Amino acid sequence: MSCALVTGASRGIGRAIAVQLAKDHGLYILINYASNQAAAEETLAAITASGGQGELLQFDVQVKQEVDDALNNWKQQNEDKTISVLVNNAGVTRDGLFMWMPEKDWDEVLGTSAKGFFNVTQNAIQQMLRKRTGRIVNIASVSGMKGVAGQTNYSAAKGAMIAATKALAQEVAKRKITVNAVAPGFITSDMTKDLNEEELKQMIPMSRFGKAEEVAHLVSFLVSDKAAYITGEVININGGIYS
Structure with a gap:
């Protein structure tokens, strides 16, 4: 059985992606979360409610041993299942001006x-290399494309993901593994709930925040057979704010 591992899938964009991949591709979803088990259970409930299957998988992505x-x-324990899709969605923000940024917020x-x-x-790519097939989608950000004041750490982190996407795509293309990144702009989620949406909407040509489901549809396309010749790309989804 083909599985999709979605990191940080307990809320927001991660949850929307997990639900969409189960719906569109019948993938068995591994819902990764770090600490919020109740929210991860809600993601699983949404998947099963729409006829899908999955399970929770707890680990902190920062800790290699975990x-x-x-x-x-x-x-x-699951020799009949294979992780054929990986979505690296886990991310956190610790915004602040660089000159006063605590080291722990950078780290x-x-x-x-x-x-x-x-x-x-x-870890996940080992099976893909052996099976000679796979889809990896990295959730980056407009911050990693253009840089955002007050987000030097987040811009650096997402910029690193974007560069790694382009390099890894070249390494594994011969094994029919695609590696792409999606760079959302302002998306309505827990991560943006403290932002002044009315003020920020004026910067966005489409005059609104995006929906997590819209990002999920793009990810779903990238893991489909229709996207088999797309690799090493970064696709912006931001209502025209950076184009």
Whole structure:
């Protein structure tokens, strides 16, 4: 059975992606979360409500040993299942001006997005390489494309994911594994709930925030057979704010 591992799938964009992949492709969804089990259970309930299947998989993407232990144990117990799709969605923001930024805010943001990408992808890609097929989608951000004041850490983390996407895509293309990134702009979610939406909408040509489901549809396309010749790309989904 083909499976999709979605990191940070308990809420927001991650949850929308997990639900959409189950609906569109019949994939068995591995719902990764770090600490919020109740929210992860809600994601699973949404998947099963629409006829899909999945399970929860807890680990902190920043900690390689945790990632390897969780994924290796899962593989041993599920020899009939294969992770053919990986969505690196886990991310955190710790915004603040660079000159006053605590080291821990830099480390946590880079650790979740950039190191998290390394930890999870290095483990999950092994099966894809052996099977000579796979889809990897990295959730980046407009911050990683243009840089955003007050988000030097987040811009650096997402910029690293974008560069890694382009490099890894070249390494594994011969094995029919595609690696792409999606760079959302302002999307209505927990991560943007404290922002002044009315003010920010004026910067967006489409005059609105995006929906998590809209990002999920793009990810769903990228993991489909229709996108088999697209790799190493970064696709912006931001209502025209950066084009």
